[in-house]
Amino acid sequence: MIRYTLIALLAGAAGFATAAEPLPESAKVGAFYAGCQIYTFKEFPVLEALEKIAASGGKTVEFFPGHKLNGGDDKTKFDQNTTPEQRALVKAKVKELGLTPVGFGVVGGLGKDPEQTRKVFEFCKDMGIGMVVAEPFETKEAFDVIEGLVKEFDIKMAIHNHPKKPLDRSYKYWDPEYVLSWVKDRDPRMGSCFDIGHFVRSGIKPVDAAKILKGRIMDSHVKDLDAFGVREAKDQLWGTGKSDIPAILNEFAAQGFYGPLDVEWEKDWLTSQPDVTKCLEWLKSFKPTVAK
Secondary structure (H helix, E strand, O other): OHHHHHHHHHHHOOOOOOOOOOOOHHHEEOOEEEEEEHHHHOOOOHHHHHHHHHHOOOOEEEEOOOEEEEOOEEEEEEOOOOOHHHHHHHHHHHHHHOOEEEEEEEEEOOOOOHHHHHHHHHHHHHHOOOEEEEEOOOOHHHHHHHHHHHHHHOOEEEEEOOOOOOOOOOOOOOOHHHHHHHHOOOOOOEEEEEEHHHHHHOOOOHHHHHHHOOOOEEEEEEOEEOOOOOOOOOEEOOOOOOOOHHHHHHHHHHHOOOOOEEEOOOOOOOOOHHHHHHHHHHHHHOOOOOOO
């Protein structure tokens, strides 16, 4: 009986990768592994949002904490506190749609509470998610906790960057040098969730940031924006804005980073699916040029 139960569990885990395993070829859109940060469809419950990602041509999904699980229940959020039964619904939908789960975040204050931090990693392990995306608590002790869990669970931790905050100078994750300072002497599975649009909003050229973070880029939230250095800049179709997406993707390829790339579209919340589709279609046709 134990043997058959184990076989069933292993079969149920098929299609889910850990940090140590490469993403499957089925998760590629063109040359890159790509899909959506599900926050793009945050106005829809998780199961419906997953359908929208797949319908848009996405092959990967990065979940975010606090997303409403289903339309009939505003209180139940999809995160580390969900029950096994609730998680099973999401696992089944991901499998049905052929999506690959790649991340969970952004988790604020990761590492501050060791017990809660462990709970996040346990959740990701159970869901077959290979990376925690976070803006960790900024102490050595917190990063020690995180590093220990990265090693124990073989799950990556990627520091996300929001834009520079004019009224909060204590916020520093907008600075790629600062992100690097926290991970450069840590486990190689600790690095950057490279948010292109937020670098642009902070007045930092993403290609320059990528060169600073070379070897530590684990994930990228991709946004092409209509203005550079403007916090209120809005999304544009990939390849048409000020982010210079082709140059960034060429730099990623030159570094050997092929994703995951996550569409994170943050306007027209209820009607964005056609634009998300166009971004992924653009990516499918994009051929990276790697200098020799």
